[in-house]
Amino acid sequence: MTKKKSKTKGKKLTSKQLQTEIVKLFKRNPKKRLNPKQVSRKLKAENNRDSIQHALEQLVEAKQLIALEDYKFKLRREAQAPPSDRRTHFGVVDMTQTGSAYIICKDLENDVFVHARNLGSALDGDRVEVAVWTPRGRQRPEGEVVRVVERSNELFVGTLHLSEKYGFVTPDKHNMPVDIFVHLENTLGAEDQEKVIVRVEQWHDGKGRSPVGRVTNRLGQEGSNDVAMMAILINNGFALDFPESVQAEAEELPTEVPLMEVHRRRDFREITTFTIDPEDAKDFDDALSIEYLENGHCQIGVHIADVSHYVLAGSALDEEALKRSTSVYLVDRVLPMLPEKLSNELCSLRPNEDKCTFSAVFEFDKHDKLVGRWFGKTVIHSDRRFSYEEAQEVLESGKGDFAEELKVLNRIAGKLRKKRFKEGSIDFDLEEVRFRLDENGFPLEVYTKERKEAHLLIEDFMLLANREVAEFVFNRGKDLEIPFVYRVHDVPDPDKVAELASFAKELGFSMNIGSPTEIARSYNRLTKAAQEDHSLKLLEPLAVRTMAKAEYTSDNIGHYGLGFRYYTHFTSPIRRYSDVLVHRILEKNLDGKYFRTDKRKLEEKCSHVSRQERRAMEAERESIKFKQVEFMDKHVGEVFPGRIAGISDRGFFVALDGNQCEGFVGFDSLDEPFEIEDSRLRARGLRSKRQLKLGDAVRVRIVATNLSRRQIDMALVEE
Numbered sequence: 001m002t003k004k005k006s007k008t009k010g011k012k013l014t015s016k017q018l019q020t021e022i023v024k025l026f027k028r029n030p031k032k033r034l035n036p037k038q039v040s041r042k043l044k045a046e047n048n049r050d051s052i053q054h055a056l057e058q059l060v061e062a063k064q065l066i067a068l069e070d071y072k073f074k075l076r077r078e079a080q081a082p083p084s085d086r087r088t089h090f091g092v093v094d095m096t097q098t099g100s101a102y103i104i105c106k107d108l109e110n111d112v113f114v115h116a117r118n119l120g121s122a123l124d125g126d127r128v129e130v131a132v133w134t135p136r137g138r139q140r141p142e143g144e145v146v147r148v149v150e151r152s153n154e155l156f157v158g159t160l161h162l163s164e165k166y167g168f169v170t171p172d173k174h175n176m177p178v179d180i181f182v183h184l185e186n187t188l189g190a191e192d193q194e195k196v197i198v199r200v201e202q203w204h205d206g207k208g209r210s211p212v213g214r215v216t217n218r219l220g221q222e223g224s225n226d227v228a229m230m231a232i233l234i235n236n237g238f239a240l241d242f243p244e245s246v247q248a249e250a251e252e253l254p255t256e257v258p259l260m261e262v263h264r265r266r267d268f269r270e271i272t273t274f275t276i277d278p279e280d281a282k283d284f285d286d287a288l289s290i291e292y293l294e295n296g297h298c299q300i301g302v303h304i305a306d307v308s309h310y311v312l313a314g315s316a317l318d319e320e321a322l323k324r325s326t327s328v329y330l331v332d333r334v335l336p337m338l339p340e341k342l343s344n345e346l347c348s349l350r351p352n353e354d355k356c357t358f359s360a361v362f363e364f365d366k367h368d369k370l371v372g373r374w375f376g377k378t379v380i381h382s383d384r385r386f387s388y389e390e391a392q393e394v395l396e397s398g399k400g401d402f403a404e405e406l407k408v409l410n411r412i413a414g415k416l417r418k419k420r421f422k423e424g425s426i427d428f429d430l431e432e433v434r435f436r437l438d439e440n441g442f443p444l445e446v447y448t449k450e451r452k453e454a455h456l457l458i459e460d461f462m463l464l465a466n467r468e469v470a471e472f473v474f475n476r477g478k479d480l481e482i483p484f485v486y487r488v489h490d491v492p493d494p495d496k497v498a499e500l501a502s503f504a505k506e507l508g509f510s511m512n513i514g515s516p517t518e519i520a521r522s523y524n525r526l527t528k529a530a531q532e533d534h535s536l537k538l539l540e541p542l543a544v545r546t547m548a549k550a551e552y553t554s555d556n557i558g559h560y561g562l563g564f565r566y567y568t569h570f571t572s573p574i575r576r577y578s579d580v581l582v583h584r585i586l587e588k589n590l591d592g593k594y595f596r597t598d599k600r601k602l603e604e605k606c607s608h609v610s611r612q613e614r615r616a617m618e619a620e621r622e623s624i625k626f627k628q629v630e631f632m633d634k635h636v637g638e639v640f641p642g643r644i645a646g647i648s649d650r651g652f653f654v655a656l657d658g659n660q661c662e663g664f665v666g667f668d669s670l671d672e673p674f675e676i677e678d679s680r681l682r683a684r685g686l687r688s689k690r691q692l693k694l695g696d697a698v699r700v701r702i703v704a705t706n707l708s709r710r711q712i713d714m715a716l717v718e719e
Helices: 015-028 036-043 048-063 225-235 244-250 259-263 315-324 341-348 388-397 403-422 455-477 495-505 516-532 539-547 577-587 599-635
Strands: 065-067 074-075 085-095 099-102 112-114 127-133 142-150 157-161 165-170 181-182 195-202 212-220 273-277 288-292 298-305 356-365 369-379 385-387 432-436 443-449 486-488 551-553 640-645 651-656 661-667 675-677 682-685 692-693 696-708 711-716
Touching: 015 036, 015 048, 015 065, 015 074, 036 048, 048 065, 048 074, 085 112, 085 142, 085 661, 099 127, 099 165, 112 127, 157 181, 157 212, 157 225, 181 195, 195 225, 212 225, 225 599, 244 315, 244 341, 273 388, 288 403, 288 455, 298 369, 298 403, 298 455, 315 577, 315 599, 356 455, 356 577, 385 388, 388 403, 403 443, 403 455, 432 599, 443 599, 455 486, 455 577, 495 516, 495 539, 516 539, 551 599, 577 599, 599 661, 599 696, 599 711, 640 692, 661 696
Parallel strands: 112 142, 181 212, 273 385, 661 711
Antiparallel strands: 065 074, 085 099, 085 127, 099 112, 127 142, 157 165, 157 195, 165 181, 195 212, 273 288, 288 298, 298 356, 356 369, 432 443, 486 551, 640 651, 640 696, 651 661, 675 682, 682 692, 696 711
């Protein structure tokens, strides 16, 4: 068999021809890594080594080849796909700790994997245009960022490093992979190694190219509580201060409710009304009223702060509220969505003040059955501000302010709750961590919050209002859809549920996972069983991980976790922008009116609000973890009981009883190697065959703490 004669042998090719032939060569050998000398030898062209080197560099710039560290080149994987297979889509970057990312595109079923080298200057949370293809022999799409459409964050916290001629900031955030260059005149006088906030003013395309920034705030030296909390907020994309234009707009708002405005609203000021909130709450965005009607029925009003009355669409206040989308609740502070004049004053339903509200009013008959509903703008006058503890004391003793009213509300709430669970609502009894802090923010105590009747009472009436508003708008648009903001929750991942059921069976708990309805019933049985058998308690967070994430969207698919066909968020507009949108759309579809907003634009807002919600939750988790590590720092050397909460390749996580502080025990600290099951629910000693599994009770010693890494190191204490 004779070898095929090279078409380039003995020829001197033009630059364009040379590049074409080089690409063909690599495509014939897609896994090969070739240097210029090898390329020259295989092409057998007359072109010298320099011209081949130049052609290779041009192909790297054209993103056909990749330059490797050993002076070799290889074909980009995506270059193997036919051009017709490449399409561009818009999505949001979800960066991993390795530097690669997934682009979440609304119009694609699967997320698009993008290698770090193909991200350009895109960072976590950025909205980008991405070229997408599916490599031969694979099912999942891959891509390359074409351009950054919108930056998710321009502020970063990091450490300033100074030299004689320039400075640069090393960001704390793991998914900001490059340093930020700062001219010396833009350092705000900060010192070397000082923690600062830097605003990026100039971005550069290409991985590894440093953006240029300006220091906006000096935070001081690392280690203080204030620096840590501010860093958490900034690094999750939340600005600490409101722009001057927003503050100015808020200050211009009138503090009194004009008489003309009162006449436009349904007047509830003479009806018994009160709020029930946490002891340390400063903003009260919901109140309950109760009134007995002449027909013997009971009328209960769920009154919500009318934020949309003050925050007008398109105003500076509105644009900033959308940008933030949510208030952020850290352990020792709240970063509000709205300026203080609105959140703590105008829109806060404080006692003994007339307040503008948007209300959902429900009529219950003598058997506590819901027989009527009304939605509209109102004015209220709260008679009393209860803390949860005060309301609970009245419920338990039957004595105190509005004891009879609270008794009736609690009775009706209980029946609403019972009906909700009967119809498929899931009740995960997850422990919520709380802290008692000293005047400097140092944690004196870590404990888990107990949900009592007063908490559940408020929760059930808020759920009722949210559900009824969503159903009203949905039915109003039955003939022609009214685009609306729904709070949806998809069914669980079947593979994850099957894995959970298998593990639960080994712990003696049987689950029926034949249908979404049966799964919900099994989860509720699990919650009850865990109250008796503490080893099952660790299954609850695992069950939560099988669930889809709740989100905001204009496409209603129902809320699986609550068992509702229709659900929205209507009850917290002071701290959630989704609720502001809901109020605006609802108002324009009352009293026989019919209004349709642009669904595409509404969906874009829903996506943004969902992203901001996830960031706020991450910030809250980080602050809890910081405070837990700070608390355990004074307990180094002590021994605590706990349970195995997770297993990784390197070791296992232990959550301490009572305070849920979580630490890590490395397998390398044990006296034998361990083998991990694929499910990561169990580890087995290779010599002793001893098993460590999720939920096992253990005793651990606190070995060390690391605040900067939010890490608690533990050692297993053998009995």
